[in-house]
Amino acid sequence: MRIVYSDAHRGHDGAKEMRYDQMIPMFENPGRMDALVTALRAQGHRDFVDARPFELNSILRVHTPGFVAFLEQCWPLWEAEFGASGFATAYTFGMRGMEQQPNESVHSMLSCYTFDVCVPFVKGTWTAIRSAVDVTLTATQEITNGATAAFALCRPPGHHASSDLAGGYCYVNNAAVAAQTLLDQWAKRIAILDVDYHHGNGTQRIFYDRADVLYASLHAKPEQEYPFLLGYARETGVGVGEGFNLNLPLPLGTTVAAYREALAAALVRIRAYAPDVLIVSLGVDTFVGDPVGGFRLETPDFLTIGADIAALGLPTLFAMEGGYAIAALGT
Ligand SMILES: [Zn+2]
Numbered sequence: 539m540r541i542v543y544s545d546a547h548r549g550h551d552g553a554k555e556m557r558y559d560q561m562i563p564m565f566e567n568p569g570r571m572d573a574l575v576t577a578l579r580a581q582g583h584r585d586f587v588d589a590r591p592f593e594l595n596s597i598l599r600v601h602t603p604g605f606v607a608f609l610e611q612c613w614p615l616w617e618a619e620f621g622a623s624g625f626a627t628a629y630t631f632g633m634r635g636m637e638q639q640p641n642e643s644v645h646s647m648l649s650c651y652t653f654d655v656c657v658p659f660v661k662g663t664w665t666a667i668r669s670a671v672d673v674t675l676t677a678t679q680e681i682t683n684g685a686t687a688a689f690a691l692c693r694p695p696g697h698h699a700s701s702d703l704a705g706g707y708c709y710v711n712n713a714a715v716a717a718q719t720l721l722d723q724w725a726k727r728i729a730i731l732d733v734d735y736h737h738g739n740g741t742q743r744i745f746y747d748r749a750d751v752l753y754a755s756l757h758a759k760p761e762q763e764y765p766f767l768l769g770y771a772r773e774t775g776v777g778v779g780e781g782f783n784l785n786l787p788l789p790l791g792t793t794v795a796a797y798r799e800a801l802a803a804a805l806v807r808i809r810a811y812a813p814d815v816l817i818v819s820l821g822v823d824t825f826v827g828d829p830v831g832g833f834r835l836e837t838p839d840f841l842t843i844g845a846d847i848a849a850l851g852l853p854t855l856f857a858m859e860g861g862y863a864i865a866a867l868g869t
Contacts, residue, residue, distance in 0.1 A: 544589035546669035549662015553625035565862040566707040577868020589672040615644035626659035653705040674712040697738030729813035734821020737769030759787035790832040794839040821859035
């Protein structure tokens with residue numbers, strides 16, 4: 539399997555996140571990629587491909603121009619006001635009854651274009667965002683060229699980002715950009731299978747009213763886990779998109795038996811949909827030892843899950859999402 543990677547994510551580092559009563563180093567950090575690359579090489583994978591640069595255009599097919607301009611300008615604007623130390627994050631959010639249009643202040647942009655405090659900006663953030671898209675679109679090109687599978691080893695992840703909102707470590711929705719690119723180029727139908735521990739609220743929202751992308755997600759139930767406000771089974775799509783959104787929420791403590799039952803339901807739906815390409819939003823924070831997860835999948839379970847997905851026999855693009863148990867992540 540072709541594995542696409544770029545080192546250009548590395549500058550997106552050094553910010554902190556809130557953990558109850560303290561600020562701690564981000565779980566989403568460059569060490570994740572180092573762990574993955576090291577383990578893949580140790581396991582004998584030699585088919586690494588360098589990411590190629592792509593135009594901003596493909597991002598703008600999924601995200602609004604104002605939002606993309608914000609992602610690019612946020613750090614320079616923040617730095618001009620506060621200097622080069624620290625990181626940019628929102629103080630307020632554009633909630634009910636508040637203005638939704640930002641003014642020229644970077645604070646108002648952060649308030650309108652982010653939905654939580656887990657999307658900090660530092661000097662290298664925009665470069666990393668672009669590199670994650672380049673990695674994903676290079677892998678997408680491999681699929682278009684006939685590869686049966688390709689792995690986009692990208693960070694930051696993407697599935698919490700919608701067309702004009704960043705959150706949950708996610709800025710640009712890499713999997714959604716890949717899906718839209720395939721549809722623009724040649725594909726008629728794309729299925730996105732999201733196996734990250736968290737619901738991919740961004741991906742759901744982007745394709746919620748469309749029938750050309752089937753979104754199927756296995757995740758921790760919103761009553762118990764982030765993002766708390768989406769991911770219910772009752773969310774099935776709207777308009778022509780009705781029936782093309784499948785949420786399979788699972789309780790904390792889920793082990794492989796129940797997980798595979800839900801996965802089987804997703805795979806039945808995907809098989810019936812007959813997509814041209816399957817995109818897997820590959821989060822592995824379902825692992826028992828993950829510091830932000832609450833499921834109990836063991837390392838061998840991921841081979842079983844992989845075999846279940848492979849049995850579909852579809853061209854498959856894997857886009858890296860979450861997974862924060864760094865010592866075990868590569869395996
Ligand atoms: Zn996650």
